[in-house]
Amino acid sequence: MDYNLIKLIHVIVVLLFLVIYLIKTILLVANKTSGLATFTKVVKVPEMIISTLFLVTGIYMLTQIGASKLLIIKIILVLLSIPIAIIGFKKKNKILAVLSLLMIIMSYGLAEMNKKNIEKQTVDSDVSNVNDPNYDIKKHGESVYIAYCQSCHGTGGTNGAGGADLTISQMNMKTMTEQVKNGSSTMAGFKDVLNEQEVNAVVVYVLTLKK
Ligand code: HEC
Numbered sequence: 001m002d003y004n005l006i007k008l009i010h011v012i013v014v015l016l017f018l019v020i021y022l023i024k025t026i027l028l029v030a031n032k033t034s035g036l037a038t039f040t041k042v043v044k045v046p047e048m049i050i051s052t053l054f055l056v057t058g059i060y061m062l063t064q065i066g067a068s069k070l071l072i073i074k075i076i077l078v079l080l081s082i083p084i085a086i087i088g089f090k091k092k093n094k095i096l097a098v099l100s101l102l103m104i105i106m107s108y109g110l111a112e113m114n115k116k117n118i119e120k121q122t123v124d125s126d127v128s129n130v131n132d133p134n135y136d137i138k139k140h141g142e143s144v145y146i147a148y149c150q151s152c153h154g155t156g157g158t159n160g161a162g163g164a165d166l167t168i169s170q171m172n173m174k175t176m177t178e179q180v181k182n183g184s185s186t187m188a189g190f191k192d193v194l195n196e197q198e199v200n201a202v203v204v205y206v207l208t209l210k211k
Helices: 003-029 033-065 069-090 094-113 137-148 173-182 196-208
Strands: none
Touching: 003 033, 003 069, 003 094, 033 069, 069 094, 137 196, 173 196
């Protein structure tokens, strides 16, 4: 199965999950008890499908990108929010219902937090000069990597703080170029700070890290 397709399904499912949750919480907080009962009944089956997909795609992604500290905190938040939500809705406890919703939103926010503004770094001009007859795209890529990527992805692509393990990435030149330029749910895109040559170089370098 294609990782990007699974991820897309995961993101859609998470959004649907959040929408259902938000509507339920609003109905509960607004004391619309019969409305809540009707809505809960209507979404019962879709919700079961959504939760299953949420879990299955999430686990698949976890096996592919490895668990970073941030991801573990996210997972704990989501897992904790489930029993809190169940109790909250069963006992019609507004505080618990809102709390569980906040926990889910927070875990989403944690992912966004990782996308801090990227500052332009200086890359050694000895390796970045394409007109130099000794220009080596991998060396150039490595210095771009050290300047921009290593903080999250770690030395040599493994066990960084919060980034995916790049040595097991299944991406190819094209999809990885996309990822670096546009980012993803938890990684900022670099198209405004890196030029085409730098993007190419860093992708060529990262592809050499594959086990
Ligand atoms: C602020 C932290 C951070 C920085 C800086 C960062 N990344 Fe990432 N990167 C992540 C996270 C988190 C993921 C997992 C995201 C996901 O799957 O949506 C990721 C995923 C990736 C992936 C996808 C791996 C896969 O197979 O799913 C690639 C490739 C990648 N990063 C390359 C880079 C490169 C190249 C740079 C530097 C130009 C970089 N990253 C900088 C956090 C970062």
